[in-house]
Amino acid sequence: MKEQLNSLRAKGISELNALNNADQLPEWYHRYLGRKGELTSLLKQLGTLSAEERPVMGKVINEFKQELQVSFEQRQQTLRENKLNQELEIDDLDVTLPGRPCTTGHLHLTTQTLRRIYQIFQEMGFQVYEAPEVETDEYNFQLLNIPEYHPARDMWDTFWVDDEVVLRTHTSPGQIWAMREYAPEPIRVIxxxxxxxxxxxxxxxxxxxxxxxxxxxxxxxxxxxxxxxxSEFAHKMYGAERKVRIRGSYFPFTEPSIEIDMSCSCEENGCRLCKYTGWLEVAGAGMVHPVVLRNGGYDPDEWSGFAFGMGVERPALLKHSINDIRYFYGNDLRFLQQF
Ligand SMILES: [Zn+2]
Known part of the structure; x- marks a missing residue:
């Protein structure tokens, strides 16, 4: 019986060490240590032994059982660690590496430019006034002294929503909104x-x-x-060295109307930006037309005012020497991340 036990131990340990997969462990356990395992069947044979041999053999078998139990647990531990290491290698995952930093966005170039413009005019006492983007024909044209068959309408190629409603072609209808809200008080808004x-x-x-x-x-x-x-705006936005000049112009809602130019950074040597003229357009402007004043609720004999309109993308183009306005809304991050 002792020989049987020794050969069983040798076989059990070598089979255990030959296992290379944790999934095979339950089967081994069942075969040697389980209720119907080989060790249990040996224990059952104890009854055939003499009264002297029985306790001696019982002790040996119990020690053997414990030995197998410990070996089994060690092997289980080793195989689990191997499995984990293998998985880590396959996934190429190093859990000790720090995480990737989150990239935070920033303000769009247009927004940055707008905020700079707000700041400059706020310093001169202007408030920001927002008016609708979807307008009626009346606000976008008629109240601004552009009647239905006025030739000035050719200056605006319009998106019509229906016969009466348009996407505003300029911010000028906001003048009427502001005047009708504040009349008859003084106004200073952008x-x-x-x-x-x-x-x-x-x-x-x-x-x-x-x-x-x-x-x-x-x-x-x-x-x-x-x-x-x-002039104050041009100096603060583009630098104190800029010179400003005015030219006569025509807009239906101002009288007289002017264009405001400022000297180019090439200092009159001429460059591509200023088309070799030495001057850049800043804004269209003029004194508010009496008809518009009256439409806004002001008596033109008593009140007067000026209005101007300027682009926002163009100053940003000039400031950063960008040669294509389509980059602004093309959403190419390589462009946007530069500002
Ligand atoms: Zn120039």
Whole structure:
């Protein structure tokens, strides 16, 4: 019986060490240590032994059982660790590595430019006033002194929603909203927002773009006030060395109308940005037309005011020497991350 026991031990241990997969362990356990295992059947044979031999053999078998039990647990531990190491290698996962940092976004170039513009005009006492992007024909054209068959309508290629409703082609209808809200009090506001034109998209023009409109209404407001405000803006936005000039122009809602230019950074040597003229357009502007004043609820004999409108993408183009306006809304992160 002792020999039987020794051969069983040798066989059990060597089979246990030959296992290379934790899934095979239960089967081994069942075969040697289970209720119907080989060890149990040996224990059952104890009854055939003499009264002297029985306790001696019983002790030996119990020690053997414990030995197998300990070996089994060690082997189980080893195989589990191997399995984990294998999985880690296959997944190429190093749990000790630090996590990837989250990338935070930043403000779009247009928003940055808008905020700079707000800041400059706020310093001059202007408030920001927001008006609707979807407008009626009346606000977008008629109240701004552009009647239905006025030739000036050709200046705006319009997205029509229906016969009466348009996507605003300029921020100027906001002038009427602001005047009708504040009349008869003085006004000093800027009106920023998106505008839409049914236009061919080119490096110089988009069908959607931002404008900032400005409106001042008061008593004894003069053209020189307008020129002073726009000069201050150009100096703060682009640098104190910039010179400002005005040219006569035409807009239906201002009288007289002017264009405001400022000297280019090439200092009149000429470059591609200024098309070799030495000057860059900043804004269209003028004194608010008496018809528009009246439509807004102000008596033109008593009140006067100036208005201006400028692009937002274009100043950013100029400032950063960007050669294509389509980058702004193309959503290419390689472009946006630069600002
Ligand atoms: Zn230039």
């Amino acid at each position: 009106l920023p927002g998106k505008c839409y034109r049914y236009e061919q998209i080119t490096p110089r023009s988009e069908h959607q773009f931002y404008q900032v409109e400005g409106l001042t209404i008061g008593k004894n407001i003069r053209l020189t006030d307008l020129i002073g405000v726009m």
